[in-house]
Amino acid sequence: MSVDNRGGAVKITKQQKEIAELKQALLKANEDIEKLSKVKSDFVSIISHELxxxxxxxxxxxxLVLDGIAGPINVEQKNFLSMAKNNIDRLVGIIANILDFSKLESGRVTMHKRKMDINEIIKDVYVLTRPIAEKNNLGFEMELSDNIEKTWFDPDRISQALKNLISNAIKFNKPNGSIKISSSDGRIDGKKVIxxxxxxxxxxxxxxxxxxxFKTLNPLDTSMTRRHAGIGLGLAVCKRIIGxxxxxxxxxxxxxxxxQFIFALPVYDxxxxFNFLLDEAIERAKYNDMKLALIIFAIRNRKDATEEAISELEKNIHSVVRGPEDKVTRFKDGEFIVIMAGTDSSGAEKIIGRMKGKVRVSLxxxxxxxxxxxxxKEGLIKKAEKELKSKNNTL
Structure with a gap:
């Protein structure tokens, strides 16, 4: 490179070199942070399991001692043992929250989302937690909205979040107080939510x-948190799950x-x-180093795309797609997209083969x-739509 009398080119080259060195240092620092984060997560996981x-x-x-299996005990002994058991249960819960938070924070949790009615989960959690509330002399009622829309969520994780919220409601209630859990449809910023x-x-x-x-490092140190042994990680776990x-x-x-502790889950059009399901499936395939098949089925002639034919097509697709991680969603009028986890081209061909003879319209x-x-996502859709137009791809 030529150099002017003032050394301008040399100066630019020097700046470029410094920028390149800074980039390398930044990349190295990020790699070190990721390694430290993994070490921390692994350490928390090992310690949690060891405890x-x-x-x-x-x-x-x-x-066993409380139940009298090891021999009779008096009232005072029973009270002390009950206190010990309650604190053991509390400690087990704390360890579970630490482990869950560590997994959620590091992104090592896989969500198994299903399209469900949130009321089903609320009812299950209510049945499980009501005896605990009653044992603490608390009233507990449930008020659920009828015909609430189904949405996508991981039932186990949402159940966990609800249990954490109810646990806090029990812990921080007044003597002879009450708890109420309710559901409703709504809108936030114009978007439908549950x-x-x-x-x-x-x-x-x-x-x-x-x-x-909802923060991890909670600086609150009031008489409330001291008296009730702190709010702990439960709400931070809830925040991550809902997020x-x-x-x-x-x-x-x-x-x-x-x-009132309130959470809202999105309801998708x-x-x-479809975009949410495909994004999630691709991320899972990347994480697990697996293949993923995208299949579009479309009724060939628009005049045949009656509601009856579309409903029959959807039913038949569901009958041949049976994997727990596989998803079927309506794409356009007369078109359905199947997202199949852990499936290559030969697996997709088998699904297409099963569809032969099942429908009364050309596909x-x-x-x-x-x-x-x-x-x-964009590349997969483009490829599948191109294949859809091929004259050879018909049923």
Missing amino acids: RTPLTSIKESVS KVIVEDAGIGIPKEDAPWL FHGGDIWVESKKDKGS KDTE NFGVAVYPDDAKD
């Missing part, structure tokens, strides 16, 4: 403290007036639902496989 094993043994031993509220008649939360509740679902969680509360089909045909 669980002896605690399980201790809990079983205490339960809202779930866990309401208590407890001690409430000062307005200035509310923003800290993984594309939702939001917040609290509405007044000191000494009780609190057809286009958004076109198109197939695209990740990562063979494309490595992103």
Whole structure:
């Protein structure tokens, strides 16, 4: 490179070299951070499992003595053992929250989402937690909206979030207080959502403290948190779980007036639902280093695309697609897309073969496989739609 009398080119070259060195240093720092994060997550996981094993043994031993299997005990002994068992249960819950939070924070949790009615989960959690509320002399009621829309969520994780919220409602309630859990349809920023509220008649939360509740490092150190052994990681876990679902969680509360913990899950329209499902499937395929097949089935002649024919096609597709991670979604009028996890081109051909003779109308089909045909959503759709137009791809 030529150099002017002022050394301009040399100066530019030097700056470029410094920028390149800074980029390399930044990449190295990011790699080190990722390694440290993995070491931390692995450490938390190992310690959590190591603690669980002896605690399980201790809990079983205490339960045997409490039940009188090891011999008769007096009232005072029973009270002390009951106190020990309750604190063992609490410690097991804390360890579970630490382990869950570590997994959620590191992104090592796989969500198994299904399209469900949130009321089914609320009812199950209500049945499980009502005896605990009643044992604490708390009223517990449930008010569910009828005909609530189904949406996509991981039932186990949403159940976990609900249990955490109800546990807090029990812990921070007033003597002879009450808890109410409810569901409703709603809109946030014009978008449809499902809202779930866990309401208590407890001690409430000062307005200035509310923003800290869902944070990992909670600086709150009031008489409330000291008296109740702190709020812990339960709410931080809830925040991460709801966030993984594309939702939001917040609290509405007044000191000494009780609190409402509210979370909202998105309800997807057809286009958004398809994009969400495909994005999630591709991420899972990347994470697990697996293939993914995208199959489009379309009724060939538009005049045949009656509601009856479309319903029959959907039913038949569901009958041949049986994998728990596989998804069937309506794409356009007379078109359905099948997203098949862990499936290559030969697996897709088998599904197409099963469709032969099942429908009374002519079908076109198109197939695209990740990562063979494309490595992103747009590429897969483009490839499958191109295949759909092929004269050879008909049933």
